[in-house]
Amino acid sequence: MKKILIAGAGGAPSEGVINSLLKSSKEEVIVGMGSEPTDLVLSNAKEKYYIPYADSNDYKKSLLLLLNKVKPDLIHFQNDLEIFHASKFRDEIHACGVKTFMPDHQVIDTCVHKYKTYLKCKEAGITVPTNYLINNQDDLKRAFSDLADKKGNIWLRASSIGGGGKGALPTNDFVFAKGWLDRYSGWGDFVAAEMLTPDTVTWLSIWHEGELVVAQTRIRKGWTHGNRTVSGVTGVTKVGQTYSNSEVDRISIETIKAVSDKPHGIFGVDMTYDKNGIPNPTEINISRFFTTVLFFTEAGLNLPEIFKDIALYNEFPKLQVKINPLRDGLLWLRGMDTKPLLMQSEEVAKSIKNL
Structure with missing residues (x-):
């Protein structure tokens, strides 16, 4: 019987996948791995293994050790950070006899960095809200001058890896926006964009x-x-x-x-x-x-x-x-x-x- 290893087990994004796979008529063995023990123990995976966070120095070594121990047939990741880091050594994952079903790493790199995605869309002529990468206070001033709506609002968010509306902020206050960027070390990473509707x-x-x-x-x-x-x-x-x-x-x-x-x-x-x-x-x-x-x-x-x-x-x-x-x-x-x-x-x- 084949095994499928699901990363981030116990967290809501991965449990949706695990619970869907458990409904398959082929009844593969679902193995979970994760970096949060208190999430991991809640998983519906049959077996559960702890692994360091994907951006830690020990992640790659730990994952390859786990693959050689568990010997899954397929591995799937459910968060941007892990997708990005694991993708970089996918050849070594494949060498363990484990399949992945992922886009090329360059595509992953573009998509997990939102400003890179914006540039690709803009180049293709797709309608997107104008984005400015905020490197310094002059960029922030330009964003308020060029992008603000009738109420003076712009939309700030992180461009780097992360979901859940990472760093998102609608604001019409330059001082508050500057403080927000300082707080999140967002200079050179955050983008400012035109405000869209809530839909x-x-x-x-x-x-x-x-x-x-x-x-x-x-x-x-x-x-x-x-x-x-x-x-x-x-x-x-x-x-x-x-x-x-x-x-x-x-x-x-x-x-x-x-x-x-x-x-x-x-x-x-x-x-x-x-x-x-x-x-x-x-x-x-x-x-x-x-x-x-x-x-x-x-x-x-x-x-x-x-x-x-x-x-x-x-x-x-x-x-x-x-x-x-x-x-x-x-x-x-x-x-x-x-x-x-x-x-x-x-x-x-x-x-x-x-x-």
């Missing part, structure tokens, strides 16, 4: 050697604990909804092809709508599924299963519809310490009694 959409896809295998769109109808952050963004979806739109499909494919001539693996395009109603790509979540991937699995589209079937067995899904095979309007409702719920939009009101 977002994500296009999650799997590709194989340049060919699209499957894609599904989801809109986000709120962030968990968004009211407790300065930016309103947490990276944790509260309510997701299946959705389809031909313009979103087109822009997503163009965005992916802007960063890769031959897409291979997982590409998740995050987009935010501008005031003209055009979805603007803001980043590509590369080589990983989003946290709520179990949503699609429960709705009937098991993307992690499709992913591992291609990687391990060269088996491809037989889908009547390749783009957005799920019906529109399905909801995935999430809360802390409560089981997520899949339901149709119209069922929400019917489930609640009014006084």
Whole structure:
């Protein structure tokens, strides 16, 4: 029986993948590894192994030792930091007899650094909010002068590796913005951008050697604990909804092809709508599924299963519809310490009694 090693086990992004894989009819052994023991013990993986953080000096040695001990057939990573570092020595991973299903490292490098993604999109003629890389106070002053909306606001965020709206801040105050950059050592890393609307959409896809295998769109109808952050963004979806739109499909494919001539693996395009109603790509979540991937699995589209079937067995899904095979309007409702719920939009009101 084949083994699949999932990194970041116990954390929500990886558990969505693990729980999806556990539904596969082939019943592979799912092994988890992670750097947070208190997360790791909560994982549904059959076996669980501690490993140092990916940016530590011991990570590479520890991972290769683990691969030689466990001998998995496939390894998959679920956070940008680990994807980036592990990708750099993927040849040594393969030498252990372990498969990966990842884009080229150059593509990964572009996607985990948001300003590099922006430049690729801009070069390809894709509509994106203007971004300035903030190296010094003059750059910050220029951003407020050129990019501010009617209320004087610009959007600040980190360009470097990290999810969850890392360093995100809407502000119209130069002094506050400067203090924010000082606090997060953001000079030379943070970017300033034009403000967009709160409406977002994500296009999650799997590709194989340049060919699209499957894609599904989801809109986000709120962030968990968004009211407790300065930016309103947490990276944790509260309510997701299946959705389809031909313009979103087109822009997503163009965005992916802007960063890769031959897409291979997982590409998740995050987009935010501008005031003209055009979805603007803001980043590509590369080589990983989003946290709520179990949503699609429960709705009937098991993307992690499709992913591992291609990687391990060269088996491809037989889908009547390749783009957005799920019906529109399905909801995935999430809360802390409560089981997520899949339901149709119209069922929400019917489930609640009014006084």
